Amino acid sequence: MNVEILVCAKRVPDTSENEIALNGAGNDIERDDLVYSINESDNYAVEEALQIVAKVGGNVTVVTVGGEDDEEILRREMAMGANHGVLVTDDAFDGSDGRGIATILKAFVEKGRYDLILTGVQADDGAAQVGGMLAAMLDYPFASLVNSIEVLDGKKLKISREIEGGNKEMNEIDLPCVLSIQTGINEPRYVGMRGIRQVASVPIPTRGAADLGVDPGTVGEKAAKVKRVDYFVPVVGKGAEMLRGSREENIDRVVELVAAKGGLK
Amino acid sequence: MEGLYSAPQVTSWLIPGQPLFWVIHVLGVVCFVYIVWKRLTPLLRAERDFRFDRPWARLGMVLKFWLGQWKHPRYRAAGTVHILIFAGFVVLAARAFSVLAAGISANFVMPGLSGRAGHTYDLVTDYAATLVFICMVMAITRRLVFKPARYAVPAKYGKGHPADAILLLVLIAVLMVADSLFAAAKAAGQLQLGQTAESLAVLSLPWMLKNALVPAQLFTLRHLYFGAYLVHQLTFYFLLCYRPFGIQFHVETSLFNVFFAKLERDALKPVKWGVTDEKLDQVKSFGVKNFEDFTWKHMLDFYSCADCGRCSDNCPSHAVGRPLSPRFFTIKARDYAFHHYPMFGAPNNEAPLVGNLYSEDELWSCTTCGACEEECPLLIEYIDKIVDLRRGMVDGGNVPQSLQKPLKALEDRGNPYGRMEKKRAEWANVPAFQQTCQVKTLDKSNGADTLFFVDSITSYDDRMQSIGRATAKILDHVGESFGILGAKEKDSGHEVRRFGEELLFAALRDHNVEAIKACGVRRIVTADPHAYNALKRDYKDLPPVEHISQVMARGVKTGKIKFRAVENKNDVYAYHDPCYLGRHNQIYDAPRDVLDAIPGLKRVEMNRSRDRSFCCGGGGLMLFYEPKEDQRIGVKRVEMAAEAGANVIVTACPFCLVNIEDAIKVAGLEGKMTVLDLVELVDQQIAREIPQAA
Numbered sequence: 001m002n003v004e005i006l007v008c009a010k011r012v013p014d015t016s017e018n019e020i021a022l023n024g025a026g027n028d029i030e031r032d033d034l035v036y037s038i039n040e041s042d043n044y045a046v047e048e049a050l051q052i053v054a055k056v057g058g059n060v061t062v063v064t065v066g067g068e069d070d071e072e073i074l075r076r077e078m079a080m081g082a083n084h085g086v087l088v089t090d091d092a093f094d095g096s097d098g099r100g101i102a103t104i105l106k107a108f109v110e111k112g113r114y115d116l117i118l119t120g121v122q123a124d125d126g127a128a129q130v131g132g133m134l135a136a137m138l139d140y141p142f143a144s145l146v147n148s149i150e151v152l153d154g155k156k157l158k159i160s161r162e163i164e165g166g167n168k169e170m171n172e173i174d175l176p177c178v179l180s181i182q183t184g185i186n187e188p189r190y191v192g193m194r195g196i197r198q199v200a201s202v203p204i205p206t207r208g209a210a211d212l213g214v215d216p217g218t219v220g221e222k223a224a225k226v227k228r229v230d231y232f233v234p235v236v237g238k239g240a241e242m243l244r245g246s247r248e249e250n251i252d253r254v255v256e257l258v259a260a261k262g263g264l265k
Numbered sequence: 266m267e268g269l270y271s272a273p274q275v276t277s278w279l280i281p282g283q284p285l286f287w288v289i290h291v292l293g294v295v296c297f298v299y300i301v302w303k304r305l306t307p308l309l310r311a312e313r314d315f316r317f318d319r320p321w322a323r324l325g326m327v328l329k330f331w332l333g334q335w336k337h338p339r340y341r342a343a344g345t346v347h348i349l350i351f352a353g354f355v356v357l358a359a360r361a362f363s364v365l366a367a368g369i370s371a372n373f374v375m376p377g378l379s380g381r382a383g384h385t386y387d388l389v390t391d392y393a394a395t396l397v398f399i400c401m402v403m404a405i406t407r408r409l410v411f412k413p414a415r416y417a418v419p420a421k422y423g424k425g426h427p428a429d430a431i432l433l434l435v436l437i438a439v440l441m442v443a444d445s446l447f448a449a450a451k452a453a454g455q456l457q458l459g460q461t462a463e464s465l466a467v468l469s470l471p472w473m474l475k476n477a478l479v480p481a482q483l484f485t486l487r488h489l490y491f492g493a494y495l496v497h498q499l500t501f502y503f504l505l506c507y508r509p510f511g512i513q514f515h516v517e518t519s520l521f522n523v524f525f526a527k528l529e530r531d532a533l534k535p536v537k538w539g540v541t542d543e544k545l546d547q548v549k550s551f552g553v554k555n556f557e558d559f560t561w562k563h564m565l566d567f568y569s570c571a572d573c574g575r576c577s578d579n580c581p582s583h584a585v586g587r588p589l590s591p592r593f594f595t596i597k598a599r600d601y602a603f604h605h606y607p608m609f610g611a612p613n614n615e616a617p618l619v620g621n622l623y624s625e626d627e628l629w630s631c632t633t634c635g636a637c638e639e640e641c642p643l644l645i646e647y648i649d650k651i652v653d654l655r656r657g658m659v660d661g662g663n664v665p666q667s668l669q670k671p672l673k674a675l676e677d678r679g680n681p682y683g684r685m686e687k688k689r690a691e692w693a694n695v696p697a698f699q700q701t702c703q704v705k706t707l708d709k710s711n712g713a714d715t716l717f718f719v720d721s722i723t724s725y726d727d728r729m730q731s732i733g734r735a736t737a738k739i740l741d742h743v744g745e746s747f748g749i750l751g752a753k754e755k756d757s758g759h760e761v762r763r764f765g766e767e768l769l770f771a772a773l774r775d776h777n778v779e780a781i782k783a784c785g786v787r788r789i790v791t792a793d794p795h796a797y798n799a800l801k802r803d804y805k806d807l808p809p810v811e812h813i814s815q816v817m818a819r820g821v822k823t824g825k826i827k828f829r830a831v832e833n834k835n836d837v838y839a840y841h842d843p844c845y846l847g848r849h850n851q852i853y854d855a856p857r858d859v860l861d862a863i864p865g866l867k868r869v870e871m872n873r874s875r876d877r878s879f880c881c882g883g884g885g886l887m888l889f890y891e892p893k894e895d896q897r898i899g900v901k902r903v904e905m906a907a908e909a910g911a912n913v914i915v916t917a918c919p920f921c922l923v924n925i926e927d928a929i930k931v932a933g934l935e936g937k938m939t940v941l942d943l944v945e946l947v948d949q950q951i952a953r954e955i956p957q958a959a
Contacts, residue, residue: 017674017683033685035677080662189662190669193676193768197546 003058009042038073041120045181047188079195090208095221102133107212135178286368293502314560316525336642353397391466401438415574443497449474450490512572522569526644534649552656567599576637581880586895589630591637632883634844655765679755680721690751692730706751707784715747716786720796735948759799760885794845818855830864839911842878843918884920899928
């Protein structure tokens with residue numbers, strides 16, 4: 001049995017390696033000097049896809065909508081083991097909102113044959129919307145916050161979803177389907193310099209609006225119905241509460257505080 | 266009756282001596298050759314290793330570490346016993362051969378051992394055999410009665426083989442007794458026959474046995490003579506063929522293991538011998554994944570381990586219950602080789618080592634402090650093997666999540682914290698500091714004699730930045746024209762390499778080398794021993810590198826640095842040797858000389874200091890790794906300082922400072938114990954105005 005898996009990934013500023021600050025105009029973050037990575041939960045999705053394929057066979061394709069710069073994440077995921085990377089790029093796509101991106105991805109999915117489509121649970125700079133919209137547009141079943149996947153047979157998956165309080169909910173879902181993957185579902189493998197160099201010169205195919213049959217009028221900035229109008233950084237609140245008693249008093253107080261917040265049962 | 270005392274002609278219970286002895290000789294030698302051949306099989310399939318260069322230096326190693334037993338006195342009692350046994354064996358080697366030959370030819374004489382020389386040699390060997398016998402009794406008693414803790418085998422490493430060790434000791438004792446009895450029975454018989462007996466060394470084992478045997482009947486003596494020879498011969502061959510199955514194989518392998526030992530002890534093994542950096546991309550697989558990925562010398566190491574436990578006895582990771590014991594690291598590999606390359610049947614070797622023979626945590630637990638290698642009497646290498654196994658894990662994507670983030674940040678930003686490059690020199694932009702010392706950033710137009718290589722932790726860590734500022738002030742004070750690379754500096758990559766990410770290390774190194782060369786300095790100074798070690802050993806073609814403690818020691822010597830007396834005369838200082846300054850670079854005295862030049866400073870040595878220093882817990886990426894341990898390594902170290910009666914620990918490495926500072930808190934010794942870096946102490950004590958003569 002072979003499973004053809006598509007993982008939709010996005011390149012985002014790496015939150016652990018940047019000091020995010022607003023630009024002078026206050027309508028975006030300062031983008032000079034930023035380093036970018038694949039969105040963290042997308043990386044988990046690729047790892048999960050690789051593990052599924054290792055168990056039952058198949059192929060993993062990673063796709064991203066963006067520009068030339070975004071190629072780097074496709075290479076990184078191919079160094080991880082993904083079989084194909086495809087860059088979906090077209091000037092007409094610039095400025096798309098979530099629905100626009102979902103429209104583009106839908107067109108891409110329809111050009112291929114995928115049993116399973118994975119997205120990260122949300123992009124670090126995103127709104128956790130593309131996965132759900134993509135599923136709806138494709139008329140595929142959708143499950144979000146997935147934190148384990150088991151392939152039952154060629155037609156079904158058993159998945160668990162994280163729900164409030166860290167509990168799990170088990171579901172069966174028919175293929176083909178779209179799942180949004182929660183971080184922590186696995187331990188993504190390390191991609192070393194060696195792996196990256198080995199795929200450094202592999203050509204990455206690109207697809208534009210015409211290739212996918214996307215009507216330019218339905219995507220891009222003009223078609224976007226959600227527009228970012230402002231950016232702001234929350235005001236720094238009051239500092240942390242400092243406990244200034246003896247060690248024993250402090251321990252008692254910490255236990256009290258944690259219990260009051262429901263952290264101890 | 267003349268033929269009585271020529272062994273080949275002796276017949277006992279109708280068995281003629283010579284043919285029997287011949288058969289045993291041939292069988293013994295054939296078995297031994299077969300066993301050794303089988304043992305060599307994995308070595309022939311192993312990775313290559315360049316160990317044939319500089320024969321004279323290698324011979325020197327043999328003289329020092331093998332014949333000279335250099336490491337043994339580090340364990341006074343066991344070491345002394347071993348030296349005596351070893352000396353006895355060396356002396357007895359020719360005698361053993363002569364005795365064996367005596368069963369074949371009565372007239373055999375070892376070349377060079379005829380006449381007076383032979384007689385003297387016989388007397389010496391009488392004592393040697395006696396000595397070895399006594400040592401065996403001592404060693405057996407030690408194992409049976411005293412049971413040193415370091416021989417114990419923790420349950421997780423399987424069962425120990427105490428009976429095996431004792432059996433081998435007993436057999437050597439038997440060998441000595443049989444050898445002595447052979448000589449004694451011959452001498453006693455000759456006396457009874459009125460012949461001139463060979464004289465035996467007074468009070469030696471053969472001499473005592475001879476005196477006891479003089480009244481015995483000639484018939485009995487003849488049987489004893491025959492029997493002693495047979496027992497000696499059988500024991501000899503049994504030992505010869507049994508040793509390759511256990512810890513006593515080192516009797517055969519040690520000479521080779523020492524001869525082929527690494528000459529540059531502190532240089533890390535390349536990914537593959539004979540493959541240049543430029544060709545690394547073509548290497549199919551990195552590091553050790555399967556047993557055959559070890560080099561032949563590393564396999565010889567496994568065979569050579571005598572299971573003495575000195576490595577683990579000194580291993581900081583083992584001491585705090587991390588899942589690593591260098592002793593069992595080797596013993597497990599040896600057993601693997603024995604099991605997968607059996608005496609009969611084809612080799613069977615399928616499973617990768619990690620996940621089967623070694624756990625991932627075991628391999629990440631090593632701090633590469635080098636205590637095990639410093640201790641090993643047989644010069645077994647550990648760090649290279651651990652690094653090679655890590656290279657294999659990195660190549661397979663098998664890296665703990667806790668290490669992936671800093672590695673990615675090193676790739677993106679050149680530091681493990683993911684901080685911006687442009688903020689790398691911010692430690693120097695503190696107003697109070699800038700008033701006393703200006704640190705310039707070097708480039709083509711703005712040069713200096715000396716580069717201060719700061720490295721990541723000192724650049725970015727709030728606490729460690731003080732080391733950077735103190736170092737700059739000291740360089741300034743001794744009149745050094747210096748500068749830094751600033752944003753152009755990247756992490757030295759010292760731990761990146763030791764954690765197995767060779768190509769990321771190479772990228773960092775290439776970047777730094779280019780930046781350093783572009784600024785045209787004539788020498789490099791750093792306050793970070795890890796950077797020091799990287800620049801000195803892992804980088805090539807750089808100007809000479811010094812650690813700041815060497816600069817300070819020179820400043821003290823030339824009088825450029827003078828100190829004020831310490832304020833608190835009750836403080837007791839202990840110097841903690843950082844592994845990469847001390848053990849890996851033998852800089853022990855410079856920091857101590859600096860400390861001892863401070864008037865009124867009371868200094869004590871910890872029990873474990875200099876080349877036996879106890880690691881703080883590990884630097885670089887080790888700070889990000891979350892080990893499984895019962896206790897922090899640093900806490901143990903702090904306790905050692907307290908035991909020595911110190912209340913101030915001085916170190917000379919930012920990572921030691923982090924670990925020990927944390928450990929003081931964890932140990933609940935805040936307020937009672939403090940730690941500071943040598944440069945901080947010097948900066949604080951330095952007398953800046955030259956006192957005017959009144």
